[in-house]
Amino acid sequence: MRDALMAGTISISGHGGDEIEAYLAHPVGPGPFGSVVVIHHMPGYDEPTKEIARKFAAHGYAALMPNLYHREAPGASPDDAAATARARGGVPDERLTGDVGGAAAYLRAMDSSNGKVGVIGYCSGGRQSFLAACSLQLDAAVDCYGAFIVNPPPEGMPRTLQPIVGLAKDLSCPLLGLFGADDKYPAPAETAELARELTVLGKTHEFHTYDGAGHAFFAVNRPSYRVDAANDGWARIWDFYGRFLTS
Amino acid sequence: MCTYLTEKIEVAGSGKGSAGWFALTEASVYFDHPQHAQAEHTLNIDFLNPARGPSARVAVELTAESARALAQAIEAALAAVPAGLT
Numbered sequence: 024m025r026d027a028l029m030a031g032t033i034s035i036s037g038h039g040g041d042e043i044e045a046y047l048a049h050p051v052g053p054g055p056f057g058s059v060v061v062i063h064h065m066p067g068y069d070e071p072t073k074e075i076a077r078k079f080a081a082h083g084y085a086a087l088m089p090n091l092y093h094r095e096a097p098g099a100s101p102d103d104a105a106a107t108a109r110a111r112g113g114v115p116d117e118r119l120t121g122d123v124g125g126a127a128a129y130l131r132a133m134d135s136s137n138g139k140v141g142v143i144g145y146c147s148g149g150r151q152s153f154l155a156a157c158s159l160q161l162d163a164a165v166d167c168y169g170a171f172i173v174n175p176p177p178e179g180m181p182r183t184l185q186p187i188v189g190l191a192k193d194l195s196c197p198l199l200g201l202f203g204a205d206d207k208y209p210a211p212a213e214t215a216e217l218a219r220e221l222t223v224l225g226k227t228h229e230f231h232t233y234d235g236a237g238h239a240f241f242a243v244n245r246p247s248y249r250v251d252a253a254n255d256g257w258a259r260i261w262d263f264y265g266r267f268l269t270s
Numbered sequence: 271m272c273t274y275l276t277e278k279i280e281v282a283g284s285g286k287g288s289a290g291w292f293a294l295t296e297a298s299v300y301f302d303h304p305q306h307a308q309a310e311h312t313l314n315i316d317f318l319n320p321a322r323g324p325s326a327r328v329a330v331e332l333t334a335e336s337a338r339a340l341a342q343a344i345e346a347a348l349a350a351v352p353a354g355l356t
Contacts, residue, residue: 066305096324102305106316107324110276110298146303179275238310239303246308 027051028080030073035089035129038121043093044068045126048076049085054135057162057268060126061088062144062151064239065113067105068092071244072145082261084268087130089122113147113184116154123155139268141196143260144169146239150187156198157190163267165199165260168238170208173216191220197227199263201256203236203249231259276300285317285328292326295319304331313337 030048037043046068050056059079063072068090079086091114096104108114127140141163144152149169156164170176173188198221202214211232221228233240233252240249241256277299285294296318304312313336317328332340348356 065303069305099324102329103324103327105305106298106327106329107320109300109302110278110316177275245310247310 025052026081028077030077030080035087035125037089037093037125038118041094043122043125044090044097045129046073046076046088046090047085048073048080048087049133049135050080050083052135054133055137056083056085056135057137057264058085058087058127058130058133058140059264059268060123060130060140060142060155061086062119062123062142062148062155063088063091064144064146064148064242065105065109067101067108069101069105071242075145075241084264085130085133085135087126089126091119091122114151116151116187119151120155120158123151124159127159127161137269139163141165141264141268143167145241150184153194153198154187154190156196157187157193159195161196163196163199163264164194165201165263167201167241167256168203168206168209170206170213172209173213173220174209188217188220191217191226192224194221194224194226197229197263197267199259200228200230201241201252201259202230202232203238203240203252204232204234205237208238229259229263231256275302281317287326287328289325292319292322294328295321301334305329307331307333309333 028050033047034042035045061076076086076088092104092108095107130140139162142152142155142161143165145167149166150172152164152166153172171184175186176184218230236249236252239247240252242248279297281294281297283294284291294317298316301313312331315330319326
C-alpha cells in the first residue's frame with residue numbers, strides 16, 4: 024500500500040531536555056521522506072491539528088506536532104491544557120524554539136528522513152513558525168496568519184508576544200505566508216510590511232492574501248473556514264514543500 | 271487573534287466538571303478564540319480550582335451578546351433577592 028501511514032503519540036526531548044508529548048504521523052515505507060514540524064494553534068494539541076499532521080503524512084511527509092502545553096497540564100484534555108497555558112500567558116518564545124528544535128531533531132533522526140525539515144504553524148503558531156525559522160536551521164517555513172511579528176500587540180497582552188521582525192535577518196529558509204484579507208491580526212498592512220522587510224534582506228519568501236477570508240480560514244471545524252482560500256492554500260503548501268523539502 | 275486578555279477573580283462555590291462536583295476557587299473571564307462555540311471569538315468563563323489540576327474546570331463559551339445578557343440576568347436575579355439572604 025503506497026498510501027499507508029502510521030500515527031500516534033510519542034515522547035520527544037524538548038526545550039531544556041524536557042520529555043514532552045508529541046503526535047507523529049508518517050508514511051509507511053523506507054523513504055526518503057521530507058518532514059514537517061506542525062505547531063498547533065492557541066486552542067492546543069487538538070483533534071483538528073492532529074488531522075493536519077495526518078494530512079501531511081498522507082502527502083508523503085513525516086509530521087510531528089509537539090504538545091506545547093504538555094508541561095502545564097500533562098495528561099489533561101487539550102482544551103483544559105490550553106486554558107491553563109493561556110492563564111499563564113502562553114508559551115515563552117525560548118521554550119517554543121527548544122520544543123520545535125527537539126521535534127526537528129527527532130524527525131531528522133528517523134531512518135526514513137531525507138534530512139530536510141520544514142515547519143508550519145497556525146494562528147499563534149504562525150508567529151511561532153517564523154520565530155522557529157529565524158532561530159533554528161530549517162529548510163522551509165509556512166506562516167498561516169500569525170500576528171505580532173511586525174506590530175506590537177494591543178495594550179495588556181503578555182510580554183511573551185513582542186514583535187520579532189528584528190529576527191528576520193536570521194531567517195534560515197524560504198518562507199511561505201498565507202493570510203486572509205479580512206484578518207485584523209495580522210492585517211494585510213502588517214504582512215505587507217513583513218514582505219518588504221524580507222525583500223530588503225534578500226530572504227526568499229512568497230506571500231498570498233486571500234480575499235473573502237479572515238483569520239483561521241484553514242480551520243475546517245470553525246465558521247472561519249473558507250473553502251476557496253483553504254484549497255488554494257493547501258495547493259501552495261504542497262508546491263512549496265515539494266520544492267524545498269523533497270530530495 | 272489570540273488575545274490573552276484575562277480578568278481573574280477569586281470565587282467561592284462549587285462547579286460540576288467531567289469528574290463530578292468540586293469546590294471552586296477562581297474564575298477567569300476572557301474574550302478569545304473558543305474551543306467549541308461557532309464564532310471566531312467568544313466571551314469565555316473558566317470556573318477553576320487550580321489546586322486540583324487543569325481538569326478541575328467548568329468552561330462556557332458565549333457570544334458577546336449572550337454574555338452581556340447573562341451579566342444582566344445575574345444582576346437582576348441578585349437584585350430580586352429579599353433583603354438579608356445575600
